[in-house]
Each structure stands twice: as C-alpha cells, then as structure tokens.
Amino acid sequence: MxxxxxxxxxxxxxxxxxxxxxxxxxxxxxxxxxxxxxxxxxxxxxxxxPLAPPSGATPAKAGRGRPRLGVSAREVTLLPRHWDWLSAQPGGASAALRRLVEAAARAPESPEAARRRAADAACAVLSALAGDAPGAEAAVRALYAGDPATFSRETAAWPDDVRDYLAHLAAPAFSAAAAPSA
Known part of the structure; x- marks a missing residue:
C-alpha cells in the first residue's frame, strides 16, 4: 500500500x-x-x-491500552455463533479479527469499491470546501451517478483550486463507472 x-x-x-x-x-x-x-x-x-503540531512538540500523555502498537479499543457487535468461532481461533478473538482485517486489506479492490471510495473522498472534500456553493447538491448527485459532464458543469464557477482538486479526486469515480461490467 x-x-x-x-x-x-x-x-x-x-x-x-x-x-x-x-x-x-x-x-x-x-x-x-x-x-x-x-x-x-x-x-x-x-x-x-487534524492540524497536528510540528515535530518536536510535546506529545499528549498516552492513555490506557497498547499505545506502542497503535491498538485502539472499539466495540464490535456479533452474533453468539460468531463469538464462538472467534474464540476458538488461535490467539483468540482479537488476533483472529486482526488476521481477517489484514487479509481483506491486502485483497485487490473491486472496481465498484474503487469507484465508491473515490466518490466518497470527493464528496467529503466537496462538503468541506464547497458544501454551500451554488450547484453543490447537483454536483454530489452527478458524482454518485457517474456523470462527469454534469459534475464539471456544476463546479465550473467554483474557485479554480477547489474545482481542480475535486475533479482530480472524482476522476477515478467516473473512469471506474464508465468501465464495462463483466
């Protein structure tokens, strides 16, 4: 990666x-x-x-957990049979979940997943930088519909840097959407 x-x-x-x-x-x-x-x-x-302080600044005090490994605790909701299966795996539930996530992360991304990831990224930036700009809602609809012409038309009057960055982020969403399905 x-x-x-x-x-x-x-x-x-x-x-x-x-x-x-x-x-x-x-x-x-x-x-x-x-x-x-x-x-x-x-x-x-x-x-x-987040705009992190420059290097050399004093880091915040670490909390509980395993900070050297970057481990963070979160809640996972599973059915009892899933917990039973995870508990029976070598290393327990946490180790089994980490192995499953690592294997999924290494697997090739499907074209639809790549398109959706690109659209989600462009939408997040669009909302932050131009969410109240004229044509923003129509641009988002065009983004998820795979319609680059409408997206370009709706963003044409926006500041050049914002428009160009959004076009760059959205390009994979449109190229993957245009690819023929098997």
Whole structure:
C-alpha cells in the first residue's frame, strides 16, 4: 500500500500537496501568518486531517491500552455463533479479527469499491470546501451517478483550486463507472 498524500487549502486556495510532512509544514506556516486555520485533506479518502503540531512538540500523555502498537479499543457487535468461532481461533478473538482485517486489506479492490471510495473522498472534500456553493447538491448527485459532464458543469464557477482538486479526486469515480461490467 502506498503512503497517503495530502492537500492543504487556505482561504479557498491550494497551498500544498504531497507528502504529509511537507503539507502539514505549509499548513502551519499559513496558520502563523493568519488566524484562519488551513484545511488539510487526505487525497485517498478525502478525510479532513487534524492540524497536528510540528515535530518536536510535546506529545499528549498516552492513555490506557497498547499505545506502542497503535491498538485502539472499539466495540464490535456479533452474533453468539460468531463469538464462538472467534474464540476458538488461535490467539483468540482479537488476533483472529486482526488476521481477517489484514487479509481483506491486502485483497485487490473491486472496481465498484474503487469507484465508491473515490466518490466518497470527493464528496467529503466537496462538503468541506464547497458544501454551500451554488450547484453543490447537483454536483454530489452527478458524482454518485457517474456523470462527469454534469459534475464539471456544476463546479465550473467554483474557485479554480477547489474545482481542480475535486475533479482530480472524482476522476477515478467516473473512469471506474464508465468501465464495462463483466
């Protein structure tokens, strides 16, 4: 799996794109010049990223759990027969779940899953940067309908950097949607 890249926006303009360290450094530099916090997005998922302090800052005190492994506890709801099966696996339920998740993560992504992931990423960024812009709702509908012409038409009047970034994120959603089904 390749490393995620990021893109930062400040006042509707793209200020950086690329490796996380470089993008976060540019975002911090913009924040020191202006009180408006830049928006940083994952190019793969479209998720807004928190603006973490620059390296060398004092980290927050770690809580309970296994922080060195990056383990976080969450609730999982399963049927009793699923818990029975997991408990019977080598290493117990947690180890079995981790192995299942790792195997699924290594499996090739289906074209429909790739299309949906790209559409979800573009939609997340669209909502954050242009959710109240004219044509935003129609652009989202076009995105999920696999209609690049309508998407382009609805976003044409938006700021160049926002429009171009959204077109970049949405492109795999449209190319995968156009691919013939087997």
């Amino acid at each position: 390749t490393e995620d890249t990021f893109t930062a926006f400040h006042h509707g303009r793209r200020i950086a794109s690329g490796a996380p360290e470089a993008v976060l450094a540019a975002a911090w530099a913009a924040l020191t010049r202006d009180s408006v916090e830049p928006r940083v997005f994952s190019d793969r998922t479209g998720a807004a990223q």
